[in-house]
Amino acid sequence: MLQSEQVDCLVIGSGFGGSVAASRLSSAGKKVVLLERGKEWKTSDEQDTFSSYRHPDGRSAWLSDETVLFEPQPIPRFTGLVERCVEDGVTVWVAAGVGGGSLVYNTVLLRPSQENFEKVFASEVSYSDFVKYFDRVYAVMQPEQIPDEVLNTHYYLSSRVFLEQAAKAGLHTEKLFIASSWDIAKQEISGEKRPSAIDGEIWYGINSGMKKSLDRNYLDIGLRTGNLEIRPLHNVTGIREDDSDGFAVHYQRIDSSGKSLEEGTITTRRLFLGAGSIGTSRLLIKAKGKGTLPKLNDFVGKFWGDNGDTFATRNVGTETNPGQGGPASVVIKHHDNPISPQTIIVYPQWDAPEGTLTSLGMSIPQDHGEFRYDDRDESVKLFWPIDSPGVRKVLDGVNHTYSLMDACIDIEAEAPDSQDSGQTSNGRTHPTTQAVNGITAHPLGGVVMGKACDYYGRVMGYDGLYVMDGAFIPGSTAATNPALTIAAFAERSIENIIANDL
Numbered sequence: 001m002l003q004s005e006q007v008d009c010l011v012i013g014s015g016f017g018g019s020v021a022a023s024r025l026s027s028a029g030k031k032v033v034l035l036e037r038g039k040e041w042k043t044s045d046e047q048d049t050f051s052s053y054r055h056p057d058g059r060s061a062w063l064s065d066e067t068v069l070f071e072p073q074p075i076p077r078f079t080g081l082v083e084r085c086v087e088d089g090v091t092v093w094v095a096a097g098v099g100g101g102s103l104v105y106n107t108v109l110l111r112p113s114q115e116n117f118e119k120v121f122a123s124e125v126s127y128s129d130f131v132k133y134f135d136r137v138y139a140v141m142q143p144e145q146i147p148d149e150v151l152n153t154h155y156y157l158s159s160r161v162f163l164e165q166a167a168k169a170g171l172h173t174e175k176l177f178i179a180s181s182w183d184i185a186k187q188e189i190s191g192e193k194r195p196s197a198i199d200g201e202i203w204y205g206i207n208s209g210m211k212k213s214l215d216r217n218y219l220d221i222g223l224r225t226g227n228l229e230i231r232p233l234h235n236v237t238g239i240r241e242d243d244s245d246g247f248a249v250h251y252q253r254i255d256s257s258g259k260s261l262e263e264g265t266i267t268t269r270r271l272f273l274g275a276g277s278i279g280t281s282r283l284l285i286k287a288k289g290k291g292t293l294p295k296l297n298d299f300v301g302k303f304w305g306d307n308g309d310t311f312a313t314r315n316v317g318t319e320t321n322p323g324q325g326g327p328a329s330v331v332i333k334h335h336d337n338p339i340s341p342q343t344i345i346v347y348p349q350w351d352a353p354e355g356t357l358t359s360l361g362m363s364i365p366q367d368h369g370e371f372r373y374d375d376r377d378e379s380v381k382l383f384w385p386i387d388s389p390g391v392r393k394v395l396d397g398v399n400h401t402y403s404l405m406d407a408c409i410d411i412e413a414e415a416p417d418s419q420d421s422g423q424t425s426n427g428r429t430h431p432t433t434q435a436v437n438g439i440t441a442h443p444l445g446g447v448v449m450g451k452a453c454d455y456y457g458r459v460m461g462y463d464g465l466y467v468m469d470g471a472f473i474p475g476s477t478a479a480t481n482p483a484l485t486i487a488a489f490a491e492r493s494i495e496n497i498i499a500n501d502l
């Protein structure tokens, strides 16, 4: 049966952009409905909400017959947490669930430096004015730095080795601010809670409840106003202009196997897109391709980037305890790297060999990808120029940083099966780290500021249509993990929209 209704403000997607918008709109007295394709995930004392890395099940992946992180393993099809989008030149991981990426992420909320911020964002966004929005997100999400008493346990050995290596190479390090409760990590360590974060179980959710995910702060604030209604397992399939009422949004209400139980249309004058870079871009490009939102401009689908992400598993020739000790808690900032600025975090990987560190580098890509619509099957595909000099530069940059660290490894202690090696003067070998790219958990762009939108997320061509999420950001959050910057831009945009448009 086709449902039909009209609402004041409609938000699609409950990640960082969607949650900030829904929370601030409802707190400003607006009636808000939020449609989220994924399910709710509430942690409990039983500590069995999420799948584990070591024994994965359907909860780990979005409607997939196999796991989508680490070595593939068969699983039942379920509306689980992580979706893998295999695109042209890049594979992208995104989240699904009430709270979006905040359910799966490493909880890192890292501020870009002013210098890097100004390399990415136009002068219309002044860094000195923008800082208050970082503060605003921190005030709600309450990130914390790892206490020394936790860092000094054997669980966090990999973080300490990473810090020591960086110090030897003369690189700047910091403790990260992460939206996780270290008190709960302490309870895991003392045995009051079962090991979860300390066992490196992060990306499928942390069963001990350590993550301060968006459902526990921004969305909770919105719900407490009585003005916000969240509808999980509502997958939006189309958006069109509606002559009398702004926009008509078509959705399917699905069960936990993804089967459609019901279809419906909601009309609204205020539509806020928070389906993420991939989700929002797909919806708008499809609408433009099918002619249901014909006034979208030709920049829609352009200026996509992978945030300069690279991954490396590095042999460091000493014990590391690599499968434990999460979430990521320390960072190297090598922003004066002569090739490309680099920010590198170390994170636990349960199946990494002893003696290795797994790390994620982030930079500023010098090239852009784009989404294209295929009217034969109404599909949207992302194209990323993986071999272009601009993308290669990021890889060369991170490998340069790793070469400084590799050079400091104690060769006598080095494990015999170290990676590709180069001879040193005494005939022994140093490991040579080769990072890889073409995979990202940080998709950004597709409906970007100054091109497809104004600098507050108002989509050009349509009054009342707004982009709040990572689609708004032009390809990079300036050599940082993106969640904080996405949320801060959403804070800035929604403040302006509430003041001027509603």
Ligand SMILES: Cc1cc2nc3c(=O)[nH]c(=O)nc-3n(C[C@H](O)[C@H](O)[C@H](O)COP(=O)(O)OP(=O)(O)OC[C@H]3O[C@@H](n4cnc5c(N)ncnc54)[C@H](O)[C@@H]3O)c2cc1C
Residues within 6 Å of the ligand: 012, 013, 014, 015, 016, 017, 018, 035, 036, 037, 038, 093, 094, 095, 096, 097, 098, 099, 100, 101, 102, 104, 105, 106, 107, 108, 109, 110, 203, 234, 235, 236, 237, 274, 275, 276, 277, 279, 280, 441, 442, 443, 468, 469, 470, 471, 481, 482, 483, 484, 486
């Ligand atoms: C494994 C992993 C680890 C990460 N770690 C970090 C980290 O430590 N720090 C950091 O800054 N970033 C991290 N990220 C990236 C971060 O999660 C994203 O940058 C961020 O969540 C993007 O926010 P967003 O608002 O753009 O969209 P998202 O958070 O992706 O939210 C989009 C939401 O929209 C929903 N949606 C999509 N399409 C539809 C549709 N058609 N109908 C209804 N709902 C829809 C999705 O289910 C999702 O819940 C990580 C990502 C992953 C996958």
